[in-house]
Amino acid sequence: MKKLLYIIASLFLFSACEKIIEIDLPKHEVKPVINCLFSPRRPFKIHVSLSAPPTDTATYLVENARVIITEDNGRATVLKSIGKGYYSKESFLPKTGVKYKLKVSVPGFEAVTAIGSVSENKIEITKIESKSGNKTQTEVGMGEDAIIPVQFLTIDFLQNLQTADYMGVTVIQNATTYSIINDSTFFTEDKTRFNFGFLESNDPSIKNEGLDSYYEFYILLFRDLLFNQSAASVKFNVEKKTDSEFWIRFFQFSPEAFNYLKSWIIHYYTQDYDFWEVYEPQQLYSNIENGYGIFAGYSEQIFKIYPDSTITY
Numbered sequence: 001m002k003k004l005l006y007i008i009a010s011l012f013l014f015s016a017c018e019k020i021i022e023i024d025l026p027k028h029e030v031k032p033v034i035n036c037l038f039s040p041r042r043p044f045k046i047h048v049s050l051s052a053p054p055t056d057t058a059t060y061l062v063e064n065a066r067v068i069i070t071e072d073n074g075r076a077t078v079l080k081s082i083g084k085g086y087y088s089k090e091s092f093l094p095k096t097g098v099k100y101k102l103k104v105s106v107p108g109f110e111a112v113t114a115i116g117s118v119s120e121n122k123i124e125i126t127k128i129e130s131k132s133g134n135k136t137q138t139e140v141g142m143g144e145d146a147i148i149p150v151q152f153l154t155i156d157f158l159q160n161l162q163t164a165d166y167m168g169v170t171v172i173q174n175a176t177t178y179s180i181i182n183d184s185t186f187f188t189e190d191k192t193r194f195n196f197g198f199l200e201s202n203d204p205s206i207k208n209e210g211l212d213s214y215y216e217f218y219i220l221l222f223r224d225l226l227f228n229q230s231a232a233s234v235k236f237n238v239e240k241k242t243d244s245e246f247w248i249r250f251f252q253f254s255p256e257a258f259n260y261l262k263s264w265i266i267h268y269y270t271q272d273y274d275f276w277e278v279y280e281p282q283q284l285y286s287n288i289e290n291g292y293g294i295f296a297g298y299s300e301q302i303f304k305i306y307p308d309s310t311i312t313y
Helices: 002-016 255-270
Strands: 032-038 045-050 066-071 076-083 086-088 100-105 112-116 124-139 144-158 166-181 184-196 220-223 231-239 246-253 292-305 309-312
Touching: 032 100, 032 112, 045 100, 100 292, 112 292, 124 231, 124 292, 144 246, 166 231, 166 255, 220 255, 246 255, 255 292, 292 309
Parallel strands: 032 292
Antiparallel strands: 032 045, 045 086, 066 076, 066 100, 076 086, 100 112, 124 144, 124 309, 144 231, 166 184, 166 220, 166 246, 246 292
16 A cells, blocks of 8 residues: 555656746758668669658658769769659669769759768678677566577678778578477577667777667677777677577778768667656768768678687688
8 A cells, every 4th residue: 555655646746747848949941851871782772852840750752853973983873763752773883982972953942962982992801700608688677687698799800000991780680489388488480581680799899989878789880990900800799599590791881871870879769758868869960961861882791600600701
């Protein structure tokens, strides 16, 4: 009974503190929104829309824009509308080391421009080591630590000390389902579906980005700021409940793509209200002139890995 009275009193206390506050938001200026993260693996695909006020959840697609991409040798390519705000040309794939200038003309607005490229420098992966292990994680409300199977991963690579490198890793694995029979847990894989792995790391180069507080465990970002020699490595772990293959995607980002993704992680986390934590809204990084969004390049290398293995390349 005392506990019930305490809960009721707590609810009354919190509700009594409510106060309606009117906030004068700045007048929203409608501008074109351009989004394209491109890589040599697939054709350019530009998404064009118009910005909306924060209270408006609709997406205003633009189907009548003129989209042109010009290479640094002066060759221009016109992208055609393929529906749902996207513009593309199937035969037009980005190349490494080429600077591309994007120009998007939307009726009634200033022309929108941006410059992006895919780095010509390719980091050489020399070895990937995977070891089985476990981590403990406190289960909220359970009063105990869960033991979770993981793969501890180390990626060795060679980098160019003369260039600034912007990198990232993700892990993809077969989707798993679980069932409990007689207090035993069984995991079953579905090889037709794939999930991103749940990643964590105490590696200094990863922690140096300051993203630990934002609970984005599907991609880890890092730079070469703490590497003082060409031979370098990065360490992390991924939750892995089954003894089967999985895939590592090693990314090299342009500075613009890296800054956009980093700002997106913080933006995504801080956009939700939390009673115990109050955040300033994080503005997304943009390299678009006369508009919003991103036009930036990246490259990736994909490696198939098996638990408890060491692969030398």
